Amino acid sequence: MATPLKVCVTGAAGQIAYSLLYQIGHGDVFGKEQPLILTLLDITPMMNALHGVVMELHDCAMTLVKEIVPTDSEEEAFRDIDVAFLVGSMPRREGMLRKDLLTANAKIFRSQGLSLDKFAKKTVKVVVVGNPANTNAMICSHFAPSIPKENFTALTRLDHNRAKAQIATRIGVRSDAVKNVVIWGNHSSTQFPDVSHATVEVEGKTLPVYEAVKDDAWIEGDFITTVQGRGAAVLKARKLSSAMSASKAVCDHVRDWWFGAPQDEWVSMAVMSDGSYGMPEGVVYSFPVRVSADCKWAIVKDLPISDFAREKMEKTAKELEEEKKTALEFLAS
Ligand code: NAX
Secondary structure, three states, X not given: XXXXXXXXXXXXXXXXXXXXXXXXXXXXXXXOOOOEEEEEEOOHHHHHHHHHHHHHHXXXXXXOEEEEXXXXXXXXXXXXXXXXXXXXXXXXXXXXXXXXHHHHHHHHHHHHHHHHHXXXXXXXXXXXXXXXHHXXXXXXXXXXXXXXXXXXXXXXXXXXXXXXXXXXXXXXXXXXXXXXXXXXXOOXXXXXXEOOOOEEEEOOEEEEHHHHHOOHHHHOOHHHHHHHOHHHHHHHHHOOOOOHHHHHHHHHHHHHHHHOOOOOOOEEEEEEOOOHHHOOXXXXXXXXXXXXXXXXXXXXXXXXOOXXXXXXXXXXXXXXXXXXXXXXXXXXX
16 A cells, blocks of 8 residues: 555644545545545644544544544644645634734744744645635745745635536536636635636537626626625525535645646636736735646636736735735734
């Protein structure tokens, strides 16, 4: 059997991790032949709850899981890891301003960046889920200079999957018939879900989504606001934020990064911007990316961008620049 992969999940006592850990342990991300060592990080007050999660993981009797290490120490959690799922973060409490949330998380992700830099393998792949995910990923990478910037990503795959599902439902096809939607920008309400390059297979024919939907006003109105506001809608209905769909999206993101995504399709990933499409460099911005089988992603270049799209892409970029400024100024103060 292969050498075990060392995988860390933070926020391991939380609700996303509760679904995610089973899927990782079951082989849904790294394959059914890949043994795993799981290190589970949470904060000290959550250690009892975390031990309950560990008991359940043992009770799942998963053959791929060779060892489980629950801990409140970043050093123990990150030592020699191959992959980090950074799910844990400070949640927004009632009355908390967005700025307070940003700065509280900036401290957490500075600390985790420094620890990854010191203890993880230099090849470690990092996906940040904890919000504000894009800016947390930027901070984490900033404080882990010995790890390549392309190894840090943030999750916008849930938004991508939501966009596919909305289009599929509208047309009455399976969601895998919809290809090449894009989420541009921030995982926040300013994100831009864009289907101007997307196609859909209907009764054996591949059509542009605009042509299949035949309702531009819906695509440029309710579709966008529904995807942007989906997290809030789930929270309102469930009184809890998205967890099942979030953990499925995390698995999709990392599995495609690990094994490569189908070459006729791109996926949305928030990655360190290189200035593509005129978006600012140095923020973690969601782009369409292709992923090859050697774990390398590349931003899809040269898609034609309408004035309608550009305005929305710039709005979400501006929010990311403001978040970056607030977080870095706070950390420097
Ligand atoms: P929970 O509040 O259920 O769990 C979070 C866990 O993180 C808790 O157990 C907490 O103790 C732990 N934690 C806090 N600080 C930590 C630290 N410094 N080190 C390690 N663990 C720490 O939240 P859950 O529903 O699991 O969501 C986790 C995060 O994902 C939240 O920030 C949430 O906003 C974010 N989401 C991001 C999504 C995305 O697409 N990027 C979608 C889903 C989700 O909303």
